[in-house]
Amino acid sequence: MPSFFKRSLLPKLRGFPLTPEALEVLSGADAYRRCLLEKIAQATQRIYIVALYLQQDEAGQEIYDALHAAKAARPQLDIVVMVDWLRAQRGLIGAGKQPGNSAWYQAMTQRHGTEVPVYGVPVQTRELFGVLHLKGFVIDDTVLYSGASLNNVYLHKFDKYRFDRYHLIHDKPLADSMQHLVEHGLVASKAVHRLDLPNPPTTRSLRNDIGDLRSRLKHAAYDTTAGQLPTGICRSAPCLGLARTTR
Secondary structure, three states: OOHHHHHOOHHHOOEEEOOHHHEEEOOOHHHHHHHHHHHHHHOOOEEEEEOOOEOOOHHHHHHHHHHHHHHHHOOOOEEEEEEEOOHHHOOOOOOOOOOOHHHHHHHHHHHOOOOOOEEEEOOOOOHHHOOOOOOOEEEOOEEEEOOOOEOOOOOOOOOOOOOOOOEEEEOHHHHHHHHHHHHHHHHOOOOOEEOOOOOOOOOHHHHHHHHHHHHHHHOOOOOOOOOEOOOOOOEEOOOOEEOOEEO
């Protein structure tokens, strides 16, 4: 074992044991997109999606429509979408003046009879200093782990694609832990607001709340009390990082 690993906290992290059957690795971006759409259509309890952005393009529209269709078919579904607050309110760089994805979210809410809330998370007061990069989608008791955001390139909708990792982890305690952090650590924050509703507050008006959110996140951690300490078997130990702190 490398000496840096021995000195780190990694061997001491509590995690969730995984059997070989609980872990799947998808072959690429196209398979990931098809799996995500399939899981959304089959969901019966919860869908928690956290990504840097949900883009207004063909792939983003496909995902957003699937979420609304799932909610219409099963109104009891708990659906939460979280994106970076600043990234969602600007257009694509180099594409001229654009209203940003938030205007699209609002139009989608008005268009549909169902409600799929999209929350913006302001981890900084300026995008230059950092954005939301929390990983992992929770759909029922499955975690889809990837660094991919939701747009044509990341989801290989057309010819071009950007490769990432695509893991499916079937584990209820892990899914519960990840949902709990999103629900209680982010959605409940005064700094986090819905972007699919008209007239969201300005970033300037949220400066104090953003500072409070950052302070809380520096001490936040995934709840792994249902997990185990290292025993030599495969396990998943979720970590949360902010600046120099990783928990």
